[in-house]
Amino acid sequence: MTAPSLILLIDDDEQYTRVLKRRFEQHTNLQVQCFTRASEALQFSANVPVSGILLDMMMQEETGLDFVEPLQARFSPVHLIVMTGYASIATTVTAMKRGATDYVAKPITFKALLAKLALSNESNTVTQSPAPAPLTTAQIEWEHIQRVLTDNQGNISRTAEALGMHRRSLQRKLQKHSPLKQ
Incomplete structure (x- = not known):
């Protein structure tokens, strides 16, 4: 046991x-x-x-x-x-x-x-997974926004400025669900 x-x-x-x-x-x-x-x-x-x-x-x-x-x-x-x-x-x-x-x-x-x-002891085994589908334009944009947001420690104003967009436009984009789940 x-x-x-x-x-x-x-x-x-x-x-x-x-x-x-x-x-x-x-x-x-x-x-x-x-x-x-x-x-x-x-x-x-x-x-x-x-x-x-x-x-x-x-x-x-x-x-x-x-x-x-x-x-x-x-x-x-x-x-x-x-x-x-x-x-x-x-x-x-x-x-x-x-x-x-x-x-x-x-x-x-x-x-x-x-x-x-349950994968605790299976980290040494390599599994072949199918090739991922290419990212859509919306997914690439979402990833870029998330990366810039992370670089700016979550600061919306600095992120909007770095992306060259209005703060409110960025907030609207962030309120939408991630296109990565679709």
Whole structure:
């Protein structure tokens, strides 16, 4: 029998965390500890190994990306997965550079999330995936905006100025859903 392990679920959507915790407990032998803030999770003293951390990227008072490195250092999980409803290549790269092992767009099915967590010892195997479809013009524009926004630490005014567009036009573009999900 394997030793119990723990998943830390850090997301400010309390209904989402309750549902996800219940599903983990019903379908796995993992223990789940939920937090609405990453700073709270850093204060937690785990009595079993932390095998995974599911970290929301955008919480009301905190940005998950700022906590990837401290959470990795504190718990040394096998997986630290950043979850977001606002996926972009720029934030994916940032998350991975800071130590995330994966990055997923919400909504994600429970089955897909389990598959991400089950890859702990399969990192040495190479799988051949089909070639990705070329990006559309809208996707390229979205990626460029996200990259410039990241370079300007999320400052809308500086990003609009760098892109040569009006601040309000940039805000409208950001309010639309990402074309990457389509």
